[in-house]
Amino acid sequence: MIWDDISVNHFSASIKYFFRDSNNIRTLDRKTPRIQDVARAAGVSTATVSRAISNPSVVSEATRNAVFEAIRSTGYQINLTARNLRQRRTRAIVVLVPNLGNPFFSHILAGIEQVAASAGFSVLIVDTKQPHANEGQLFTYLSSSRADGLIVLDGSLPVALFERRGTAGGLPPVVFACEWIAGSPFSKVMIDNAAGAAMAIRHLHGLGHRCIGHVSGPRGNVLTDTRLQGTRAALAELGLPVRREWFFDGDFSLQSGAEAARAWLALDERPTAVFCASDQMACGFISQLSMEGYTVPRDVSVVGFDDIDIARHFIPPLTTVRQPRNAIGAAAARLLIAQMGAGTADAPPVEEVLAVELAARRSAAPPGPAAG
Amino acid sequence: MIWDDISVNHFSASIKYFFRDSNNIRTLDRKTPRIQDVARAAGVSTATVSRAISNPSVVSEATRNAVFEAIRSTGYQINLTARNLRQRRTRAIVVLVPNLGNPFFSHILAGIEQVAASAGFSVLIVDTKQPHANEGQLFTYLSSSRADGLIVLDGSLPVALFERRGTAGGLPPVVFACEWIAGSPFSKVMIDNAAGAAMAIRHLHGLGHRCIGHVSGPRGNVLTDTRLQGTRAALAELGLPVRREWFFDGDFSLQSGAEAARAWLALDERPTAVFCASDQMACGFISQLSMEGYTVPRDVSVVGFDDIDIARHFIPPLTTVRQPRNAIGAAAARLLIAQMGAGTADAPPVEEVLAVELAARRSAAPPGPAAG
DNA sequence: AAGCTATATGTAATCGATTACAAGCAGCCT
């Protein structure tokens, strides 16, 4: 038996389960063949196998073929951990997502995954809103031994988490997408939220609305702030009233949209149109109104923000500001990968702003005769 | 300077950027301190540092404190790659998701992430429907050097991908969730799809419907098949007609629901109720009908499947079969982790079936006077 | 023929932890 010649007793091959070592003891197969085993099977050194795999052009054709044949026959699969240790990188990126259950992020993730996987990176996701995701826990994800880079979709994380530039254990490159931490020195991919909000307001104005309300996101969120600011600016620019009671607090959720609808119903003087800072809130708003016997856009016009999948199939189809969600994720991944390639040289943070557009559908229409 | 006493020239500390080696050459800081550096700072061996970190009770209190202080002062963070290599595991699980953009999966993912992260596992996601995710590419994710286990949410993957039991490079433990490959020998977490479908049909029957149609998922999908089968069985059991033209083909998407609506409209004899195999199709169905001037449940009752977030806020609120999405993900993760802990001993595959329940809302009501 | 270059390959150090094994030491028992 050829196997008996093998002096190293943990030689492994693809099909057999057991071998006999030099003492003829039946030993369990190590199971996973190593580069060593391939080298032996091909009659070359491990260095040559390694080169044949990662830089085929430097080995002769004959050797290359022998190596590939040995890989096939042994069923060898590279051990990524060992490679990563030696190369001091992980070929992985971590994505910090606030609330994975929110469908808004699923397309962003899809965009990230697409670009990252094509470039050979694994995508590791972490939900920052889970109870176990406390600061200490999250901190461990920011280690360069975990990932070569980070994409952060949560602007509500404590800045302190990221304040480690230049210190030991250095922070890997970070790119923010969608949300970001105001004033932080990181690259970001974002949309022009203020401009999007302004588009919504101008659209309503163009339809004839003069009394326009707004349902905003959670306090302290950059998206809330920028959309709110865009809303106010556009209202002011158009000479429309900015009335405190027409601004409703939400948190981007369906539920909070429904609550805003109740608040709207409770008003003496109601705005004839409402711009919601998220589609989910817009749907919740319209849905609640419908339960109370009101109809959109007959009784009030509604514009959303995001253009989630359901928007065009809502009743009525939702007029909204479309965010290129997939493209945002893809751009963030590309930016991060570029940044990782640039080495440790602290490149200045870049900001990429993607265009939004208004998807005019049926939930916004000219104000009814009852309106002012 | 104390630094000049250090003979190993790549000593590193937390704050300074540069050191001088034994030749007094200014060298770049290695940046990330290693366990070696901690050991030196604490005046102990690396073995002791390692023990203090991973099994604190075996080192004396004095030493432990010294080590922790050294960790703090050096800013040491463990290198997971090195640890994983030595321990021959990755502390990561891979989740194979069909179409990340589908919000249905986001809650499943959230459940997985929650359990996995609490147990110290990273979650790596792969979108199996991306163009780059060909069989060869996916194969590399099934390597045990990539992850300690796999959760597969895509039942349409080729079985061949998983047929490596006992061969070299062995497949790590696999758990299917939601979908699965018929006849494959893996553990699964699923719901009783047939029972769920039967609940929907019986609910409609209870409301008085005698003519019930069905919009099914993509052909060949196990969910499609089991729900279809449950539908047929319930119809037969109740003595209701099973008419070929009342069964519409869909693919779970909003769009396909809308198409089914057009098909329904084109019928001479229309069923008074339609059970859709997904909420997305139900929404698309209702939405399309609404565009054509029809109203649910006045003109037709609709029941969905899944209970996605928007369901209760749809117009009308959608009657649907609720799947515990978060719990499915959590159960899959728990099962996988248990399986990984059980070692390589091939435990028999287990099947966990989670209960579904009917969420009766407004989209299904007794048939109108016009109906038979 | 000597010397040089280019190509292909092998040897062994290296990445940074964990852990088997050995050993030191204090306390206790006989």
Next chain:
DNA sequence: AGGCTGCTTGTAATCGATTACATATAGCTT
């Protein structure tokens, strides 16, 4: 005193690849 036990700690092997450096060979130039 000698031996035993239990508690700490250190030494060095190990995980499985990559890669710097050395070396061998062939082909070419002068």
